[in-house]
Amino acid sequence: MTNRYTKRISENIPLFLGGIFMVYLAVLDETLFNFILDNMTRDQLTIALATTVASALPMFFAVGFIKQSFLYRWQTIYHYEKLLLGNIFWILTVFLLISILIIKIIEESMHQFNAPILIGCMLFSIYLVIRWSNKRQKYSP
Amino acid sequence: MRPASKQRLQLGMGIAVFAFAVIVSYFSVVETDTEDTLQYDIYLVVDVSGSMGTITNVGGYEQVTVTSSSPIVFAKQAALEFVDAFRLDDSSNHRIGLAIFYGGEYEPPTPKAEIVVGLNESSKLKEGIESLFPGGATAMGDGILIATKSLAENTRLNATKIIVLLSDGVSNVGEPPLLASSEAKENDITIFSVGYGSNADVMTLKAVASMTDGKYYDASTGQDLADAFGEIAGVLISPISHYSSRILILLAIPILLFIPTIEKGFTTMMRIREDKPLRKTESTAKWSCTSCNHVNRSTSKFCGKCGELIKTESTAKWSCTSCNHVNRSTSKFCGKCGKSKSKTGGQFS
Numbered sequence: 411m412t413n414r415y416t417k418r419i420s421e422n423i424p425l426f427l428g429g430i431f432m433v434y435l436a437v438l439d440e441t442l443f444n445f446i447l448d449n450m451t452r453d454q455l456t457i458a459l460a461t462t463v464a465s466a467l468p469m470f471f472a473v474g475f476i477k478q479s480f481l482y483r484w485q486t487i488y489h490y491e492k493l494l495l496g497n498i499f500w501i502l503t504v505f506l507l508i509s510i511l512i513i514k515i516i517e518e519s520m521h522q523f524n525a526p527i528l529i530g531c532m533l534f535s536i537y538l539v540i541r542w543s544n545k546r547q548k549y550s551p
Numbered sequence: 552m553r554p555a556s557k558q559r560l561q562l563g564m565g566i567a568v569f570a571f572a573v574i575v576s577y578f579s580v581v582e583t584d585t586e587d588t589l590q591y592d593i594y595l596v597v598d599v600s601g602s603m604g605t606i607t608n609v610g611g612y613e614q615v616t617v618t619s620s621s622p623i624v625f626a627k628q629a630a631l632e633f634v635d636a637f638r639l640d641d642s643s644n645h646r647i648g649l650a651i652f653y654g655g656e657y658e659p660p661t662p663k664a665e666i667v668v669g670l671n672e673s674s675k676l677k678e679g680i681e682s683l684f685p686g687g688a689t690a691m692g693d694g695i696l697i698a699t700k701s702l703a704e705n706t707r708l709n710a711t712k713i714i715v716l717l718s719d720g721v722s723n724v725g726e727p728p729l730l731a732s733s734e735a736k737e738n739d740i741t742i743f744s745v746g747y748g749s750n751a752d753v754m755t756l757k758a759v760a761s762m763t764d765g766k767y768y769d770a771s772t773g774q775d776l777a778d779a780f781g782e783i784a785g786v787l788i789s790p791i792s793h794y795s796s797r798i799l800i801l802l803a804i805p806i807l808l809f810i811p812t813i814e815k816g817f818t819t820m821m822r823i824r825e826d827k828p829l830r831k832t833e834s835t836a837k838w839s840c841t842s843c844n845h846v847n848r849s850t851s852k853f854c855g856k857c858g859e860l861i862k863t864e865s866t867a868k869w870s871c872t873s874c875n876h877v878n879r880s881t882s883k884f885c886g887k888c889g890k891s892k893s894k895t896g897g898q899f900s
Contacts, residue, residue: 436801443793444766458577461793462800466569469804477808485811487565488558518761519754521729523736 422479424541428534429475432503435510436468439527445513471503500538507531561814565807572803576796590710591637591645591787592670594698595630597683598718599623599651602750604685615686622719622747623685625773629780630680633715636784639673646670646710649679650698654688654724662690662725664697670705691718691752692726695742695759699735712740715783716759717776721752732759741765743783747776 446460474494477486485491493499511531518524603623604615617623630649637645649668655661668679695714702712714735722728735742742763744756747770760767766786768779806813838847845856853860869892870877876887883892 437797454577454580457580457793458573458796461576461580461796462573465797465800466804469801470808473805473808484809485815486808487561487810489562490808517757518767519757521758521762523762 424537425475426479428537429472429479431530431534432468432472432475434530435527436465436472439468439510440464441510441514441517441527442467444517448517467506471499471506474499475503497542500542504535504538507535511535561810565810568807568810569803572799576793576799579796579799580793589644590707591647591713592702592706592710593637593645593647593713593715593787594650594670594702595633595647595680596650596652596694596698596714596716597626597630598689598691598694598720599653599683599685599687600689600720601686602689602720602748617684621685622773623683625776626717626747627680627683628773629777630717631677632777633780633784634676634680636781636788639676643673646673646707647676648672648698648701649676650694650701651683652690652694652697652725653686654690662693663687664690664693664725666697666701670701688724689718689720689722690725691716691722691755692728692731693724695728695731695735696726699731699738699740702740703738712738713787714740714742714763715780716742716744716756717747718744718751718756719747720750722755728755728759729762732762736763743768743786745770745776745779745783747771 441464443460443464446463447456450456450460473486474490477484478494486494508531511528514524514528514531520528601613601615603621603626605618605621607614607616634647637643637647639645639647648666648670650664650666652662652664654663667682668676695716698714702714706712732742740763742759742765744760744765745768746753746756749771751769753767753769757767759765766783768782770776770779837849838851839845840847840854840857840859842859843854843857845854847855868877868880869882871885871888871890873890874885874888876885878886878892884890885892
């Protein structure tokens, strides 16, 4: 295997893992769902809205990271491709992760069962910031 | 179709898919009526430590008494309303028990927890609640453990196991509450915790609830306490099933975003089904050398192996079979005798 491929794989694995982590948040995590329901009156519309936001938001970003890592040949819609190329995509992701982290600590406090999610949110946010600063240095030193 | 129109069409299709998923998810959110479907085995685990009463100083000694403003009075009221919400009679699917936790009066206090009313004695429940009297330390972990043990031993096969935990202070004796709640989690028990007053150990109560997929409720007044118990009863009696709608949304997002890939895959699949080979244009087709048969790129002018000028059907000259005149590749008729290339069956040189 050439250096180019090794480099590409080592760059892609953290992004892919981050994407999988966000899929996990979309499928199993109830933080955003509970947060929305707690702050609104509980009816069918609110529940549908909370479900949509809680699962669609992390999934929206998860698809982007998985696509950027190993499915880069798979084409997404034009506007999403444009979003992926800009900085706004990772900024929004970091914002979402930090929000989940803060809500989780306030609502549930820290303990051994939610520690993996808290650590995951923190590590992936830090990784994204480091990746962005490296990229920035590379293109505008 | 112009690229801009295609992009807009794809975006529109994506939004349509997502809107469809949201609409279906709205209708698939169901408030399940559990009267006939679900069974609950519930333990009310109540803190009856000294702080739940009113502490007075009598002859230099602290004495716990109960007045109309004592927390235990509000706790009893809230517990009775909670029990009423489940309408426990002979036909009811649900069973409710009562456990308490406290600590010994003397230093160091010994942790104490006991079952006041078992799951099979629902008729004595209100009597048991009325009989509660505060005193001693707070052994929250032991309270959770004793209820967990009773639920694990006496529960029915299809019953959902629940603990409703009420406390107004910090656990200071006995088993650590987090350790006890991990035991509850292992037994598939969900804990709903309620912290009463400003001295409640909110962090621990939150952790206990979150660990077991339950929820924490904060109550600063007696009315808040009744509301919290009422809300827990509401959640249990009419739970929401939103998982089908969640799955729908989760599937809709990748479909929305990967529409171009799906479209491409669909087109390829249709072509394969119709047995049509993928179109290969002249500009992308590879050339094989006439002298060495080496396959070269479409853009190559010379053979990569033998260096010959590539002669293919489109570039090679042809000789007329009747007069042997060598004609240009583009000529359709012989330049000497005027015969047609197709009729003479001109041979490529």
